[in-house]
Amino acid sequence: MALVSSLASLLAVAALLAVAAAFGFRILRALNLLPESRLEGFLYAAALSFSGLQVALFLVGMTIGVKRSLLVALLAALALAAGKGWRQLGETLRSLATFVRELRNTRGLLLLTVAIAAVLLLDALQAMAPLSGSDALHYHFTAPLLDLGRTFAPHFDLAQSFETGQTHLLILAGLTLGSDHLALGLIYLGGVLAAGALFLLARQLMPASWALTVVLVFLLTPLVFWQMTVAGAPDVWMAFYTTLAVLAAARGVASRHHRWFVLAGWLAGAAAGAKYTGWAIPAVLVLLIAAEARSLRPAVLAGVASLAAGIYPLLRNFLWTGDPFFPFFARWLAPGSVNTYLLANFEADTGMGTARNSILHMLAYPFVVVLQGTSYGVGHYLGPLVLAFAPLLLLALRRTPLIRLTALLWLGVLGSNVLTSQMGRFLLPVFPLALALVFAGVARLEGKQLALARVGCRATIALFFLFAASSYAIYAKDFLPVALGLESRQNFLFRKAPDYRTADFVNRQMAGRDGAVMVFFRHVYYLRVPYVPADPDKSWRMDPNRYRTPEQLLDLFRQLGVRWVLKAPAYPEPMAPAFEQLEAQGRLRAAASEEIDVLHGWRIGGTREPARAVLLQVVDE
Amino acid sequence: MTEPHHHSPQAPDFPQPLSPRLERLVASRPFQLLFLLWLLLVNAIYYAQYRDLITARWPVVRSLWP
Numbered sequence: 214m215a216l217v218s219s220l221a222s223l224l225a226v227a228a229l230l231a232v233a234a235a236f237g238f239r240i241l242r243a244l245n246l247l248p249e250s251r252l253e254g255f256l257y258a259a260a261l262s263f264s265g266l267q268v269a270l271f272l273v274g275m276t277i278g279v280k281r282s283l284l285v286a287l288l289a290a291l292a293l294a295a296g297k298g299w300r301q302l303g304e305t306l307r308s309l310a311t312f313v314r315e316l317r318n319t320r321g322l323l324l325l326t327v328a329i330a331a332v333l334l335l336d337a338l339q340a341m342a343p344l345s346g347s348d349a350l351h352y353h354f355t356a357p358l359l360d361l362g363r364t365f366a367p368h369f370d371l372a373q374s375f376e377t378g379q380t381h382l383l384i385l386a387g388l389t390l391g392s393d394h395l396a397l398g399l400i401y402l403g404g405v406l407a408a409g410a411l412f413l414l415a416r417q418l419m420p421a422s423w424a425l426t427v428v429l430v431f432l433l434t435p436l437v438f439w440q441m442t443v444a445g446a447p448d449v450w451m452a453f454y455t456t457l458a459v460l461a462a463a464r465g466v467a468s469r470h471h472r473w474f475v476l477a478g479w480l481a482g483a484a485a486g487a488k489y490t491g492w493a494i495p496a497v498l499v500l501l502i503a504a505e506a507r508s509l510r511p512a513v514l515a516g517v518a519s520l521a522a523g524i525y526p527l528l529r530n531f532l533w534t535g536d537p538f539f540p541f542f543a544r545w546l547a548p549g550s551v552n553t554y555l556l557a558n559f560e561a562d563t564g565m566g567t568a569r570n571s572i573l574h575m576l577a578y579p580f581v582v583v584l585q586g587t588s589y590g591v592g593h594y595l596g597p598l599v600l601a602f603a604p605l606l607l608l609a610l611r612r613t614p615l616i617r618l619t620a621l622l623w624l625g626v627l628g629s630n631v632l633t634s635q636m637g638r639f640l641l642p643v644f645p646l647a648l649a650l651v652f653a654g655v656a657r658l659e660g661k662q663l664a665l666a667r668v669g670c671r672a673t674i675a676l677f678f679l680f681a682a683s684s685y686a687i688y689a690k691d692f693l694p695v696a697l698g699l700e701s702r703q704n705f706l707f708r709k710a711p712d713y714r715t716a717d718f719v720n721r722q723m724a725g726r727d728g729a730v731m732v733f734f735r736h737v738y739y740l741r742v743p744y745v746p747a748d749p750d751k752s753w754r755m756d757p758n759r760y761r762t763p764e765q766l767l768d769l770f771r772q773l774g775v776r777w778v779l780k781a782p783a784y785p786e787p788m789a790p791a792f793e794q795l796e797a798q799g800r801l802r803a804a805a806s807e808e809i810d811v812l813h814g815w816r817i818g819g820t821r822e823p824a825r826a827v828l829l830q831v832v833d834e
Numbered sequence: 835m836t837e838p839h840h841h842s843p844q845a846p847d848f849p850q851p852l853s854p855r856l857e858r859l860v861a862s863r864p865f866q867l868l869f870l871l872w873l874l875l876v877n878a879i880y881y882a883q884y885r886d887l888i889t890a891r892w893p894v895v896r897s898l899w900p
Contacts, residue, residue, distance in 0.1 A: 584879045597880035601873050665866040669873045676877060
């Protein structure tokens with residue numbers, strides 16, 4: 214049954230892609246933006262439709278709420294409006310079939326394509342495992358779930374919900390259409406499309422065999438397979454939009470038609486709309502377009518398109534808080550309501566404010582981000598190949614617009630990463646650019662008298678494949694059984710989803726009880742009862758400076774309708790004394806308790822510790 | 835190796851000849867040896883990060899690790 218459900222969700226994702234591509238083809242034709250390459254046209258079509266859908270859902274969500282009937286009607290309208298776009302989609306599929314048939318004649322290409330197909334298939338199945346990613350359970354999926362079917366509203370108790378962007382609207386679409394599997398499938402689709410865009414870019418810089426090798430490297434890179442399968446974060450869509458933006462900008466330079474710059478700007482804006490740090494992408498690209506086109510007009514057009522595509526989360530945050538990048542600029546833009554405790558925690562969490570900014574350190578960053586990745590936002594998950602092959606940029610960097618755009622956008626985003634967060638994983642949007650460039654250098658070693666360097670590169674790639682395949686296997690063995698129906702969903706969630714046991718305890722104990730329960734654990738996605746997240750590290754409301762006494766807490770309970778408090782296993786440190794006083798005064802009284810075990814650290818570590826969960830009733834007489 | 839062309843996008847940016855000076859530099863033995871040393875160094879430092887993870891899972895590897 215689980216396998217059938219997985220396949221049904223994947224089919225639904227494929228159907229969504231078909232509608233998006235067909236409608237996108239129609240739009241591209243109307244805008245006279247159809248390139249001769251069918252794959253390229255297909256990817257632009259999908260990118261335009263999905264980015265447009267994100268904007269539409271955002272506007273609908275902010276006004277009347279995204280309801281299932283409305284979303285289904287919208288998709289049906291897109292399918293009907295696609296018209297001749299369906300024919301172009303059919304031609305693209307026929308062209309793909311011809312491509313595959315021709316591969317039979319070339320064993321090397323066939324082998325690479327089969328390997329890529331196998332990885333994509335395994336990725337698809339893993340993506341169908343129940344949601345268990347830590348950030349996803351905290352906010353990537355929780356915030357859209359809270360907004361399901363309702364007009365969007367600020368969730369100050371879940372401060373990271375302000376960091377959700379337009380790609381989260383795809384998660385919302387998946388949840389609205391029926392399940393988190395569909396939402397995870399849409400994230401996986403972003404990875405597939407990013408791999409397609411990388412192939413297009415690489416194909417312009419190297420022969421097909423190397424372009425396919427780069428795609429395989431991309432898909433097997435730990436950061437990529439983690440993000441497109443089980444992480445539950447939509448960042449991989451940024452890699453798709455960014456790579457296509459570069460290709461569109463290069464077309465603009467080559468054709469001198471401004472509409473390509475508008476498309477490039479729109480796609481860069483779609484990437485930026487996903488995440489605060491993404492704004493470096495259109496900022497740099499607009500400057501590059503001005504330089505390449507030697508004119509301000511196309512740069513301004515691209516800039517306006519970027520804003521039109523991605524500004525909405527910033528407008529939303531400004532509307533709700535006065536700070537478009539809430540909470541990072543709140544101390545200047547909304548000083549009256551700043552929770553300094555949480556802000557410091559956020560800055561530490563994202564690297565903002567804790568980044569090491571000495572010149573020496575910044576120069577070392579491109580090395581240490583990969584070689585000491587645990588200290589730099591899991592930068593080691595990017596693999597060693599970009600750094601290892603960086604000297605070959607000498608061979609790759611030619612004076613062509615495409616290479617200049619690719620290299621300088623990568624450099625610009627790397628620079629912004631150094632200056633702001635110094636988190637390696639935030640480099641995912643430009644990772645395809647970096648891979649394509651360094652592999653262009655590797656490909657250039659072929660056919661030259663460079664035997665030693667060639668052998669070194671091939672050994673390095675072989676070692677990476679060995680490492681990546683092993684890492685992949687270690688990861689996949691935990692997620693495939695449940696997707697294939699060999700493990701029950703409940704057992705998987707007990708084993709793999711952090712705080713699931715705690716959420717399960719709360720759901721069972723709160724059944725039939727009135728009022729909301731205050732909880733302090735991070736991963737609240739699976740809670741199905743009214744709750745108030747109250748970890749001061751994550752909730753803007755729970756400022757420890759404001760809630761120091763039992764009376765202040767009781768006031769808060771009354772204000773929020775909280776009649777229950779979960780202690781599992783302890784209260785958050787800065788507020789513990791006030792809660793403990795309430796217990797001592799008999800105003801928090803134990804109603805139920807259970808031994809649970811809590812997953813610590815990364816899921817892959819599987820470290821568990823026993824803990825006691827106690828549900829306490831608020832006695833407010 | 836023949837290449838299917840149906841999905842080839844724009845005119846490829848390759849092959850473009852390298853400048854003769856660059857060609858000579860990268861073909862030189864010192865450059866290649868330096869590059870090999872670089873690869874060795876990056877690979878050694880990179881994979882050393884996984885030492886604890888790997889040896890915890892497969893203790894037999896501990897004896898092989900430098």
